[in-house]
Amino acid sequence: MKKLLVLFLLYCNCSFAQNKIVVFQSDFGLKDGAVSAMKGVAMGVDSSLKLFDLTHEIPAYNIWEAAYRLEQTVPYWPAGTVFVSVVDPGVGTNRKSVVLKTKTGKFIVTPDNGTLTLIAASQGIEAVREIDEAVNRRKGSEKSYTFHGRDVYAYTAARLASGTISFEQVGKLLPNEIVKLPYQAAVMENKKIKGTIEILDVQYGNIWTNITDDLFKQLEVKVGDNFHVVIWQDKIKKYEGNMPYTETFGAVAKGKPLLYLNSLLQVSFALNQASFSAVHKVYSGSGWTVEISKVK
Structure with missing residues (x-):
């Protein structure tokens, strides 16, 4: 009986992450294979995932616009949807790679560089976890430092959306704080x-x-x-x-x-x-x- 209760609680904890939907956003454009590579990694985790694009036309390095497009779009998707947002001018530096769970049950996989500013304010922060790259990183990519969108974010998002891992297995729990871009509130x-x-x-x-x-x-x-x-x-x-x-x-x-x-x-x-x-x-x-x- 105790074992059944534990399994039930585990199911409840990860159920928001099991609608198998992943939505991608980046500043990559569609002129090369970068976006396709991210989707390929996700499909390699679980070929039954449903993959969608938010946009890949964010102006290069424009973290503010990435923040806005999430704010504009996330509310319209169902609870359990996992978003990947890769506008990452600091790729390879000590900025954190995180998954934020909103109070509305959505997940955003992204560098913590200001991208989460607006969605955290409007949707609320349920929890933030730092991605444990020792576990949640595409096998064989350890020597690559410039394509975390493919090697860390798409891979982690796919594992989360498919139920391969629970939110708790993303990595260590961080304070409910994120890097914020300054702006004039209305x-x-x-x-x-x-x-x-x-x-x-x-x-x-x-x-x-x-x-x-x-x-x-x-x-x-x-x-x-x-x-x-x-x-x-x-x-x-x-x-x-x-x-x-x-x-x-x-x-x-x-x-x-x-x-x-x-x-x-x-x-x-x-x-x-x-x-x-x-x-x-x-x-x-x-x-x-x-x-x-x-x-x-």
Whole structure:
């Protein structure tokens, strides 16, 4: 009876990791075989795994964008999904290789270099474990120091997703702390909202912020209200102007600015049928901040 109870508890501990889904993200691009190599390693662990791509078009070394794409995507996947995120300019250095388990039951396998900043804040940290490379490393790869995505992360993720190992077998438990990138959280101060430009809607050059609709609506807004928008890059002003809050791009003339809520219900800025980013030389990242206020 005691043995059955132990087996049941072990099953419960690892059940979140057994949906056999692995989702890959990197800055590798698809011009060579790097992504295919990672998937090959995963399939070598368990050929019944279901492998998907988040994106492999993160700009090279752009840890902030890796953090954002996880934030944008992880919530929509079921509990038990294992994510591999490899944007790793410090590969081979003493930065830690970890698996973070969110409070929503998702797992992220990644270097602890800031990639976890946003997802830890929004999904919460259930636990963090450092990957024990003596066990969770592709056999024969010990002399390789520059492709941990293949040799450590894809391999560990596949073992976890397949149930070959439990989360506890990833490696030693670390404090519930991760390396964090600095950024301006969305806050209200004296009827002005401050936030960060998290990302561009790259196809169209629209500007997406981290200001949620709930916070925005504290300004008692209605469609058609005008807003004063100021944008800085590292405290250098890059844009200042007024624009209406609209529900559609066509509510303003071609080339004119507007404020709208994007598909994630976050405050965004655009030019109708033009690129706000290209026209005003506004980009994204932790150093790009914004302030909006209602025009009386």
